[in-house]
Amino acid sequence: xxxxxxxxxxxxxxxxxxxxxxxxxxxxxxxxxxxxxxxxxxxxxxxxxxxxxxxxxxxxxxxxxxxxxxxxxxxxxxxxxxxxxxxxxxxxxxxxxxxxxxxxxxxxxxxxxxxxxxxxxxxxxxxxxxxxxxxxxxxxxxxxxxxxxxxxxxxxxxxxxxxxxxxxxxxxxxxxxxxxxxxxxxxxxxxxxxxxxxxxxxxxxxxxxxxxxxxxxxxxxxxxxxxxxxxxxxxxxxxxxxxxxxxxxxxxxxxxxxxxxxxxxxxxxxxxxxxxxxxxxxxxxxxxxxxxxxxxxxxxxxxxxxxxxxxxxxxxxxxxxxxxxxxxxxxxxxxxxxxxxxxxxxxxxxxxxxxxxxxxxxxxxxxxxxxxxxxxxxxxxxxxxxxxxxxxxxxxxxxxxxxxxxxxxxxxxxxxxxxxxxxxxxxxxxxxxxxxxxxxxxxxxxxxxxxxxxxxxxx
Amino acid sequence: xxxxxxxxxxxxxxxxxxxxxxxxxxxxxxxxxxxxxxxxxxxxxxxxxxxxxxxxxxxxxxxxxxxxxxxxxxxxxxxxxxxxxxxxxxxxxxxxxxxxxxxxxxxxxxxxxxxxxxxxxxxxxxxxxxxxxxxxxxxxxxxxxxxxxxxxxxxxxxxxxxxxxxxxxxxxxxxxxxxxxxxxxxxxxxxxxxxxxxxxxxxxxxxxxxxxxxxxxxxxxxxxxxxxxxxxxxxxxxxxxxxxxxxxxxxxxxxxxxxxxxxxxxxxxxxxxxxxxxxxxxxxxxxxxxxxxxxxxxxxxxxxxxxxxxxxxxxxxxxxxxxxxxxxxxxxxxxxxxxxxxxxxxxxxxxxxxxxxxxxxxxxxxxxxxxxxxxxxxxxxxxxxxxxxxxxxxxxxxxxxxxxxxxxxxxxxxxxxxxxxxxxxxxxxxxxxxxxxxxxxxxxxxxxxxxxxxxxxxx
Numbered sequence: 001x002x003x004x005x006x007x008x009x010x011x012x013x014x015x016x017x018x019x020x021x022x023x024x025x026x027x028x029x030x031x032x033x034x035x036x037x038x039x040x041x042x043x044x045x046x047x048x049x050x051x052x053x054x055x056x057x058x059x060x061x062x063x064x065x066x067x068x069x070x071x072x073x074x075x076x077x078x079x080x081x082x083x084x085x086x087x088x089x090x091x092x093x094x095x096x097x098x099x100x101x102x103x104x105x106x107x108x109x110x111x112x113x114x115x116x117x118x119x120x121x122x123x124x125x126x127x128x129x130x131x132x133x134x135x136x137x138x139x140x141x142x143x144x145x146x147x148x149x150x151x152x153x154x155x156x157x158x159x160x161x162x163x164x165x166x167x168x169x170x171x172x173x174x175x176x177x178x179x180x181x182x183x184x185x186x187x188x189x190x191x192x193x194x195x196x197x198x199x200x201x202x203x204x205x206x207x208x209x210x211x212x213x214x215x216x217x218x219x220x221x222x223x224x225x226x227x228x229x230x231x232x233x234x235x236x237x238x239x240x241x242x243x244x245x246x247x248x249x250x251x252x253x254x255x256x257x258x259x260x261x262x263x264x265x266x267x268x269x270x271x272x273x274x275x276x277x278x279x280x281x282x283x284x285x286x287x288x289x290x291x292x293x294x295x296x297x298x299x300x301x302x303x304x305x306x307x308x309x310x311x312x313x314x315x316x317x318x319x320x321x322x323x324x325x326x327x328x329x330x331x332x333x334x335x336x337x338x339x340x341x342x343x344x345x346x347x348x349x350x351x352x353x354x355x356x357x358x359x360x361x362x363x364x365x366x367x368x369x370x371x372x373x374x375x376x377x378x379x380x381x382x383x384x385x386x387x388x389x390x391x392x393x394x395x396x397x398x399x400x401x402x403x404x405x406x407x408x409x410x411x412x413x414x415x416x417x418x419x420x421x422x423x424x425x426x427x428x429x430x431x432x433x434x435x436x437x438x439x440x441x442x443x444x445x446x447x448x449x450x451x452x453x454x455x456x457x458x459x
Numbered sequence: 460x461x462x463x464x465x466x467x468x469x470x471x472x473x474x475x476x477x478x479x480x481x482x483x484x485x486x487x488x489x490x491x492x493x494x495x496x497x498x499x500x501x502x503x504x505x506x507x508x509x510x511x512x513x514x515x516x517x518x519x520x521x522x523x524x525x526x527x528x529x530x531x532x533x534x535x536x537x538x539x540x541x542x543x544x545x546x547x548x549x550x551x552x553x554x555x556x557x558x559x560x561x562x563x564x565x566x567x568x569x570x571x572x573x574x575x576x577x578x579x580x581x582x583x584x585x586x587x588x589x590x591x592x593x594x595x596x597x598x599x600x601x602x603x604x605x606x607x608x609x610x611x612x613x614x615x616x617x618x619x620x621x622x623x624x625x626x627x628x629x630x631x632x633x634x635x636x637x638x639x640x641x642x643x644x645x646x647x648x649x650x651x652x653x654x655x656x657x658x659x660x661x662x663x664x665x666x667x668x669x670x671x672x673x674x675x676x677x678x679x680x681x682x683x684x685x686x687x688x689x690x691x692x693x694x695x696x697x698x699x700x701x702x703x704x705x706x707x708x709x710x711x712x713x714x715x716x717x718x719x720x721x722x723x724x725x726x727x728x729x730x731x732x733x734x735x736x737x738x739x740x741x742x743x744x745x746x747x748x749x750x751x752x753x754x755x756x757x758x759x760x761x762x763x764x765x766x767x768x769x770x771x772x773x774x775x776x777x778x779x780x781x782x783x784x785x786x787x788x789x790x791x792x793x794x795x796x797x798x799x800x801x802x803x804x805x806x807x808x809x810x811x812x813x814x815x816x817x818x819x820x821x822x823x824x825x826x827x828x829x830x831x832x833x834x835x836x837x838x839x840x841x842x843x844x845x846x847x848x849x850x851x852x853x854x855x856x857x858x859x860x861x862x863x864x865x866x867x868x869x870x871x872x873x874x875x876x877x878x879x880x881x882x883x884x885x886x887x888x889x890x891x892x893x894x895x896x897x898x899x900x901x902x903x904x905x906x907x908x909x910x911x912x913x914x915x916x917x918x
Contacts, residue, residue, distance in 0.1 A: 032775035094777060159775060200678060204776040213740030215891035218763045219659060219861025222791055223755035224735050226745035229764035229786070230695060237696035240689065276683050281672030286685035286816040296682035304677045305688035306779050307770035312787060316491035316618060317663040317823065318552060319789050319862075320765050320890055327688070328771060330778050332681055357745040364776065402678025403778075431779055432674035 001146055003454040006138040007447050013134070014443060018117070020050070021130050021437075022110040024090075025119045031067055031091035031159045040155050043090045044068045047129070047153055054137045056151065062171075064163035067091060067155030071174065074136065076145040082379070082456050083148040085177035085414070086136070087406055088129035088184065089157030092121035093431045103433045115439055122437040123428040128183040129153060131423060131442060135449035146457035150177060154406065157184070160202065160366050161405040168413045179379040179419055180410045181452075183445075185400050186424030188269055190441045193387035193448065196420035197375050198298070198399035199407055201333030203342045203367035204306075207232070207350070209325045210359040215311065216321040225321060226357035229310035232325040235360075238353055239303055243289040246303045248349045254336040258299050266294050269398055271426075279426055298399035302332045331367075332401060339367025368405040374417050378459040383419055386451035390444050460605055462913040465597040466906050472593070473902060477576070479509070480589050480896075481569040483549075484578045490526055490550035490618045499614050502549045503527045506588070506612055513596045515610065521630075523622035526550060526614030530633065533595065535604040541838070541915050542607040544636035544873070545595075546865055547588040547643065548616030551580035552890045562892045574898055581896040582887040587642040588612060590882060590901060594908035605916035609636060613865065616643070619661065619825050620864040627872045638838040638878055639869045640911075642904075644859050645883030647728055649900050652846035652907065655879035656834050657858035658866055659757070660792030662801045662826035663765075666691070666809070668784045669818040674770070675780040684780060685816035688769035691784040694819075697812055698762055702748040705762045705790075707808045713795040717758050725753050728857055730885075738885050757858035761791045790826075791860060798826025827864040833876050837918040842878055845910035849903050 010017075029043040030036040044061045047070045052059045056072035070090070075083070095107035105111040110119035117127070136149050152175060154164050168175060185196035211228035212221070241247050258266075271294045273285055287296040296302075306329065311322030331342055343365045354360050374380060375397055387395040400420070407418045423445030429435045469476075488502040489495040503520045506529045511518045515531035529549070534542070554566035564570040569578035576586070595608055611634060613623050627634060644655035670687035671680070700706050717725075730753045732744055746755040755761075765788065770781030790801055802824045813819050833839060834856055846854040859879070866877045882904030888894045 032777065033773070094771075094773065096773075202678075202778065204778065206776070211739075211741050214888065214893070216739060217861065217890040218761070218765065218789060219661075219791060219859070220885065220889065221735070221739055221756060222763045222860060223759055223761040224744050224746040224752040225739055225741045227764050229767045230699065232767070233692035233695035233764070234699075236689060236692035240693075276680070280670075280675060280680055280684055282670050282684045282816065283818055284815050285683050286814075287683040293683040297680060300682055302677070302682040304681045304778075304780055305686050305692070305769065305784075306677065306777055307772045307781070308688045308691070308767045308784060309772040310764065311766035312553070313766045313768040313785070314492070314553065314555070317665070317787055317789065317825075318491065318765055318890065319661065319663065319763075321763055322765070323891075325764075325767060326772070328776055330677060330776065332678060355745075356743050357741065359742055366776075400678070401681060402676060426679065429673065430679065431676040431777065432782075434673070 001144045001454060001457065003451050005142050006144065006450045009141055010134060010138040010446050010450060017130065017134050021117065021127055024126050024130065025110040025121050026108055028108045028120065029091050029155065030094050031156050032094060040067045040091065044070050044155060047090055050133060051151060054140055062167065064167050066163040069167050070151065070153040072151045074140060074145065074149040077148045081147050082179065083150065083177040084456065085150045085152055085175055085180045086132045087180050087182045087410060088125060088132065088153045089155065090126065090129065090153050091155045091158050092124065093158050095120040116436040117439055118434055118436045120435055122435055123424045124430040124435065125184050127437040127442055128422045128424065131446045132181065132183055132449060134446050135453065138450050139453050146454045150175065157404065157406060160368065161409065164406050165409040168409050172413060175414055177414060177416055179416055180414065182404060182407055182418050182420045183422040184404050185420040185422045186426065187441065188271060188396060188398060188426065190425060190438060191391065192270065192393065193391045193395040194421065195380065195383065195395050195397050196400040197373045197397055198335065199371050199404050199420065200401050201337060201339060201368050201370035202330060202403040203333060203339040204330040205343065205365040206363050207327045207329055208361050208363065210323065212321065212323050215323050218319040218321045222321055226355065227321055228358055229322055229325040231355065231358045232310065232327055235350065235353060236305060236327060244287045248345045250345045251301065251342065255301060255334055256336060258295060263295065265397065266299065266399065267292065269294055269396060297401040299334060301334050301337055304330050306330055332403065333370050335370045335372055338369060342367065368403065368408050371407045371411055373420060377417050379419050379456065382455035382459050383421060383452045385455050386448045389451045390448040460603045460913060460916065462910050464601050465603065465909045468600055469593060469597040469905050469909060476589065476593050480576065480586055483585050483589065484569040484580050485567055487567045487579070488550050488614065489553050490615050491553060499526045499550065503529050503614060506549055509592060510610060513599060521626065523626050525622040528626050529610065529612040531610045533599060533604065533608045536607045540606050541638065542609065542636040543915065544609045544611060544634055544639045545591045546639050546641045546869060547584060547591065547612045548614065549585065549588065549612050550614045550617050552617050554579040575895040576898055577893055577895045579894055581894055582883045583889040583894065584643050586896040586901055587881045587883065590905045591640065591642055591908060593905050594912065597909050598912050605913045609634065616863070616865060619827065620868065623865050624868040627868050631872060634873055636873065636875055638875055641863060641866055641877050641879045642881040643863050644879040644881045645885065646900065647730060647855060647857060647885065649884060649897060650850065651729065651852065652850050652854040653880065654839065654842065654854050654856050655859040656832045656856055657794070658830050658863050658879065659860055660796060660798060660827050660829035661789060661862035662792060662798040663789040664802065664824040665822050666786045666788055667820050667822065669782065671780065671782050674782050677778040677780045681780055685814065686780055687817055688781055688784040690814065690817045691769065691786055694809065694812060695764060695786060703746045707804045709804045710760065710801065714760060714793055715795060717754060722754065724856065725758065725858065726751065728753055728855060756860040758793060760793050760796055763789050765789055791862065792829050794829045794831055797828060801826065827862065827867050830866045830870055832879060836876050838878050838915065841914035841918050842880060842911045844914050845907045848910045849907040
């Protein structure tokens with residue numbers, strides 16, 4: 001069993017790997033909008049076909065109450081070999097953007113410019129899925145089976161993996177494994193392979209504020225009716241104090257303070273103020289007093305406004321007093337915070353702060369808690385070594401600000417630890433316009449996964 | 460010269476008048492959106508043709524830098540007769556509505572239900588224009604010319620009558636008159652003919668708040684970047700205090716206090732708290748402490764949010780940290796307030812309150828001051844008498860919360876007083892969905908205008 005031969009195979013197939021990724025990314029498998037259900041199905045079938053092509057067994061598209069899960073396995077390793085469950089998601093975020101800077105090439109016509117491939121889903125996470133699949137193909141093509149492999153590729157990550165938990169519970173035995181490999185987290189920069197040991201949880205909802213029963217003429221009624229857009233702004237403005245802290249009573253109650261050791265480790269990451277300024281182009285940074293930017297983004301909870309709508313938003317002006325106003329709100333949660341508790345806290349805040357001059361409702365609430373993983377398991381040692389082989393440097397350990405509900409479900413129901421890694425870069429523009437994948441990093445990532453599989457034979 | 464014959468003519472032509480109004484209202488002459496420029500032209504031509512049909516002279520569609528003005532005159536009265544300039548606008552508000560309660564019939568398929576005609580522009584103000592035109596037709600069809608009539612029907616009222624002032628200045632002699640009749644204000648209820656002696660002015664703008672250079676993943680950056688939607692809400696929330704007063708420094712500086720006499724008169728209008736509650740369906744009233752609802756709506760300035768937009772507003776959720784957020788803001792101004800001064804005050808407020816964590820700009824600002832008219836001119840006496848004849852009651856005098864920039868321009872450049880009246884009702888839903896015209900009131904209004912023209916021969 002020689003990883004060098006498998007790596008050679010991967011190198012020889014670079015162009016085909018890229019072409020296949022482009023084909024996969026051209027299909028808009030947007031999970032949040034039912035209009036794209038046919039494309040969701042199409043992508044699930046594409047992946048199933050791909051797995052079948054290199055002799056994966058039990059390849060199946062499992063329907064769920066939402067979007068289907070693709071499963072496949074290669075259980076040909078020695079009796080004592082470890083089993084790795086490769087988790088991924090084939091769904092993507094919507095691509096529309098009403099922002100000023102929009103897509104430079106069509107989001108579903110994957111396009112190479114310089115060292116990058118541009119398109120929706122290239123980095124989040126069709127590129128990452130394909131790095132895993134290509135690595136498995138390269139290893140097994142040599143007839144090597146250093147480890148047993150299972151694939152579970154779902155289609156609802158971008159909408160909270162709502163039906164994945166049920167699927168895992170129902171198929172516990174099929175999914176039984178020693179470790180989960182989740183390539184849906186990223187690197188801190190192209191020179192630093194990265195292992196993520198903590199993911200933030202998520203709470204999301206929509207706040208609607210209602211005033212008059214229909215849009216009114218602001219001249220005929222303005223001054224004596226509480227404008228719902230204004231009332232919404234007042235409620236939102238009250239959710240943070242001038243220290244950037246969230247004012248919702250009880251919100252921080254269960255949040256664990258960061259240890260000095262962990263703060264020191266986070267401080268070693270190449271993510272200082274300048275990093276965040278240059279990545280975002282924001283005029284200056286903001287946030288909770290007393291924490292570094294990296295701590296705020298990964299180890300502290302947040303409350304964000306993801307969308308606002310009220311009244312007239314077209315060209316020109318319209319002197320309307322709108323009947324209602326809406327905000328999409330989400331919170332990133334840290335370990336020990338509970339989404340339902342946060343929902344209740346926000347509801348209580350609204351109950352005590354919303355004036356009698358408006359009506360309100362909190363709808364479409366959903367969420368999941370944060371997760372923590374080991375930094376010292378044998379599998380972590382195997383992947384550390386793989387990264388050292390390919391990048392000639394020790395990987396860094398970091399917390400991630402984003403959320404992967406699947407990790408939570410797998411840890412809870414399969415009772416195994418998750419190795420969170422991946423080859424996404426901080427400037428890849430996930431969820432925004434001009435999402436990209438850095439191809440040299442992607443190729444290196446594939447090679448690192450090849451080494452990882454071989455390393456797992458020796459732990 | 461017998462008004463009874465003209466009134467009889469109007470009664471005999473009721474159905475035709477309604478049919479013509481439906482034809483006129485079926486054309487979407489939306490002035491704020493250049494896509495409707497052909498319909499603007501079509502409506503101007505329709506009105507010009509209508510005026511020509513009853514022998515108005517010098518009928519002409521005057522181009523302006525914006526939408527055209529329709530002119531026509533009937534100067535056949537005795538040498539000493541008064542000349543009335545009938546002002547109106549043929550443009551309408553957009554009809555789209557993303558609110559919950561929307562149009563029950565197509566806004567541009569005028570539809571009679573019960574006593575009302577439903578459609579965009581039926582009451583604001585194509586119905587009002589046609590009441591004037593039909594009254595003139597009824598009088599002159601008898602060969603009666605108790606008064607000289609000029610028509611000036613513009614196409615930019617709903618977007619601030621931007622080019623009307625230039626037009627008036629250029630055509631001062633053509634437009635010379637003793638009084639302007641402006642039927643673009645309404646009645647307090649169907650039993651109370653109403654004369655409006657004060658109109659609020661308007662200031663409108665768009666506030667844009669910019670943060671990161673593109674939409675960001677809220678997991679990767681949330682917590683250390685000031686969310687532009689949140690920052691916008693904070694700025695807007697700060698524009699009112701908890702007494703409903705506007706906090707913009709200097710905003711109230713030039714506002715004249717209401718006299719006790721005027722407050723007593725406004726208190727006699729049938730517009731108490733219950734009126735405003737039942738007209739709007741709002742859960743409770745709101746506004747500046749120390750003023751009645753009617754005072755707040757007509758004699759006090761306001762600051763309204765007409766629209767909000769940021770980030771993701773579609774179905775479901777998207778965990779985006781938006782690159783920008785936008786609010787459409789407008790102020791209703793009272794006499795002595797100046798739109799440019801208000802603009803500067805808002806700009807200064809933003810300069811001192813906007814944090815360094817965001818960028819902002821105030822764009823598309825426009826405005827016009829408020830106006831006051833006489834309550835005792837001979838023409839006011841003529842219209843009072845006409846209302847008494849038709850409604851068997853004294854008209855009420857009121858201030859109007861809305862704005863008619865044209866009134867300001869005519870008062871300023873033609874140096875004549877304006878008679879502001881009209882047959883629009885408070886529940887007509889101007890600018891909102893299901894705009895309606897109460898047909899019995901409309902017919903009575905036409906008859907009152909017939910009497911008004913005859914009365915003018917005797918003042």
